[in-house]
Amino acid sequence: MKLSIKIMSFVFFYIILLIIIDGYLSAHREIKLFDDDMEHDALMLGHAIKRLVADTWHVKGQDLTLELIEEFNKDQHQIQIRWVWLDAPPGDPFAPRFSRIKLGPVIRGKEISFKKMVAKGVGYRYTYVPVHIENTRHGALELSESLFALISYTNETVIRSFILAGLMLSVSCLLLYVLSLKFIISPLNQLVEKTRRIGAGEFSGDIMLRGKDELSNLASSVNQMCEQLIAAQEAIRTETEARIFTIEQLRHAERLATLGRLSSGVAHELGTPLNVISGRAMLIMSENLEKKGIAECSRIIIEQTERMTKLIRQFLDFARRRPLDKSQIDLRIIIGQVLELLNPNAEKMNISLEFIKNSDISLVSIDSSQIQQLLMNLIMNGIQAMPNGGNLEVELRLERSYPPSQKKCEEKEYFAIDVR
Secondary structure (H helix, E strand, C coil), rough: HHHHHCCCHHHHHHHHHHHHHHHHHHHHHHHHHHHHHHHHHHHHHHHHHHHHHHHHHHCCCCCHHHHHHHHHHHCCCEEEEEECCCCCCCCCCCCCCCCCCCCHHHCCCCCEEEEEEEEECEEEEEEEEEEEECCCEEEEEEEECCHHHHHHHHHHHHHHHHHHHHHHHHHHHHHHHHHHHHHHHHHHHHHHHHHHHHCCCCCCCCCCCCCCHHHHHHHHHHHHHHHHHHHHHHHHHHHHHHHHHHHHHHHHHHHHHHHHHHHHHHHHEEEEEEEEHHHHHHHHHCCCCCCCHHHHHHHHHHHHHHHHHHHHHHHHHHCCCCCCCCEEEEEEHHHHHHHHHHHHHHCCCEEEEEECCCCCCCEEEHHHHHHHHHHHHHHHHHHHCCCEEEEEEEEEEEECCCCCCCCCCCCEEECCCCCC
């Protein structure tokens, strides 16, 4: 909308400027033509009367000629004629209204016409036509015409020009607004809305703009870009799914490899409770035990069976492939399960495992199977790095730090697991 306002403002400015210039020139031209017509008519009338006055002066004399001029003035209301002597002093009845210097061309036999304003909005045109009389004095006809018609015509022309300019400006503004709304504002709004949807990740819904102008070409380019983005998005999704599947395969293979390393330790761990169960079962079969002894043996067999079941369940849980599943998990429980599962392997290599807990609250949203595999790999590496035995510590603590990939963000509290 702001762009269309700027464009309309520039166009309006130049339209107003052109209308003002055209109106001024048109009005000036018409007023000039009207003024020229008045001057021409006055000169034509002066020419016509000049011969009549000259002939009457020669035949009937000055008095009758002046009476003829008076009679003519009675029939004329716009133009008044009087006889003047160009050398008559001011105050003389036949003295001209202008000085001898200004009337010099008339003395030399030329006709002149000029305007004189006597008050605001009141003026006259004076035309002097020399008349040659067989006399030593220079005489002329003075024609005076009111400029009321010219002034009225000028005012009407100016008013008409303003009205016409206002109408042209109004029509131009309305037409320009409608055209800009249809061909600029509406297409731009559609393009802006489309870019907002693209920014939000929505690429569907093409922009339909008719025509072959720049905005239509831009809309076509945006539609093509969206199609390419959709194709690229689909390709990235397919590639990501393939990568995730590959990673899961690798994780499962790594988990199976770890299980292979754990199997001997688990077998050894199962041997002890099996021997206990076998011995207690043989005591019961001997029938030499009292009722109290039989109950004690049964209790021991149940405990050893639960111990074996728990160990096998942990082994199978670690081996089973699971999809990504985040939930609130206590890290202490996960670390304890991993250490319990790896303890037989550690004991075979004369390594003691120790869990150091520096946090009472350790709930965190994670995928337990991934953390288990991570800890399993770290601890197994630690065990394999100590062929002569030793101590392996796993410490859980709280630490204020920044995310590894975002050094400029706010410092927060994180869980840290150290394997030493």
